[in-house]
Amino acid sequence: MSKEHAILFGMATDEELEHMRYIALQVNNILINYWSKMNIDLVDFKIEFGRTKNGGIILADEMTPDACRLWKKGTNESLDKDVYRFGSGVSALAESYKVLYNHIKNEDILFSNELAAEFLNISLEFKADHYILYRNGDELISDIGSSTYQDGDIEANMEYIYNVSSF
Helix, strand or coil: CCHHHHHHHCCCCCCHHHHHHHHHHHHHHHHHHHHHHCCCCEEEEECCEEEECCCEEECCCCCCCEHHHEEEEHHHHCCCCCHHHCCCCCCHHHHHHHHHHHHHHCCCCCCCHHHHHHHHHHHCCCCCCCEEEEECCEEEEEEEEECCCCCCCCCCCCCCEEEECCC
């Protein structure tokens, strides 16, 4: 959808769209660095934004090989859903996903505190006075008066899902 359509249909203001663009560019930089450590090029990706019950904009998406295109550096061999899309079949797709999994596992950076902190700091770059931070569906902090926060309770090999609403 174009910026003009989003504004015309009342889905977002120009300021909100600029903020989403800013967040998308930050996510892009983090993911490029993340995959580059494994000798993989991030070709492109998609993310989706949503609204909280209070109307705040949140990044509400997952990052999987189904949501991006990943190629081996130098060979441009696809390691994402394009393997299936271009007719190689489900078994070839499963093999590509295993290759990605092994890269991630071998690099031991899937659940790094540093990576999680980078994404968390992105989530809190909203231009509002106060924020509510949720981790795994539970309210973590009810009123953050700052635009940055770093979670000191992140553990290795744990999955964390953060949501932020602003007011």
